[in-house]
Amino acid sequence: MNSLIIYAHPNPASFSAALKSEIEKALEAKGDQVKVRDLYALNFNCVLSGADLSGIYSGNIPEDIKVEQDIISWADNIILIYPIWWTGLPAIVKGYIDRVFTYGFAYKVGENGVEGLLKGKKAYLITPHGTPKEYYEPSGMLNSLTQTQDEGIFEFSGIETGKHFYFPMMGTDQSQREEYLKEVNAFFKK
Numbered sequence: 001m002n003s004l005i006i007y008a009h010p011n012p013a014s015f016s017a018a019l020k021s022e023i024e025k026a027l028e029a030k031g032d033q034v035k036v037r038d039l040y041a042l043n044f045n046c047v048l049s050g051a052d053l054s055g056i057y058s059g060n061i062p063e064d065i066k067v068e069q070d071i072i073s074w075a076d077n078i079i080l081i082y083p084i085w086w087t088g089l090p091a092i093v094k095g096y097i098d099r100v101f102t103y104g105f106a107y108k109v110g111e112n113g114v115e116g117l118l119k120g121k122k123a124y125l126i127t128p129h130g131t132p133k134e135y136y137e138p139s140g141m142l143n144s145l146t147q148t149q150d151e152g153i154f155e156f157s158g159i160e161t162g163k164h165f166y167f168p169m170m171g172t173d174q175s176q177r178e179e180y181l182k183e184v185n186a187f188f189k190k
């Protein structure tokens with residue numbers, strides 16, 4: 001299996017970074033071919049510009065976008081690891097989606113409406129967040145996050161979504177964090 005990790009966190013000491021290392025290790029142990037796109041390390045340009053849009057609509061995809069699209073085409077599984085910021089994607093991840101999941105690559109509009117073009121791939125989302133589950137679950141926020149991310153981006157593009165891990169971090173101690181790491185390790189080893 002070809003597994004692509006798209007990772008975004010500016011701090012190498014973050015829990016997101018620990019999740020990335022753990023998942024990479026588990027996938028390699030399983031025998032997957034693994035590629036990692038570390039969006040901050042790449043200094044990924046996350047602002048969709050007018051020039052990008054003209055290029056996309058005229059079939060002249062900017063080179064840095066083409067590189068990412070080729071890697072997505074290569075992947076069977078796409079694992080996204082980023083913290084929840086302001087109840088959504090960090091800007092660098094949002095901009096990656098804006099620029100890379102383009103019309104004609106990720107989706108198109110045909111006779112039967114919108115069609116996702118990335119069929120046959122699976123996405124897994126790993127999103128630590130501050131707010132405890134006791135608040136985010138009953139308030140409907142977890143459903144909103146699932147709807148706007150899993151459904152609104154990946155399923156819209158034809159990608160089947162596997163598990164979405166929500167890891168509440170506020171007040172967690174070392175042993176709870178180790179439990180989270182064990183959970184992703186066991187999941188991705190399979």
Ligand SMILES: Cc1cc2nc3c(=O)[nH]c(=O)nc-3n(C[C@H](O)[C@H](O)[C@H](O)COP(=O)(O)O)c2cc1C
Binds near residue numbers: 014015017084127131
């Ligand atoms: C700019 C910013 C915005 C944040 N917004 C949210 C939020 O909307 N909901 C939430 O639960 N946590 C929010 N947080 C907390 C982070 O999600 C949390 O600190 C992070 O997931 C912890 O994991 P890390 O060590 O990988 O950063 C925010 C943090 C930052 C820096």
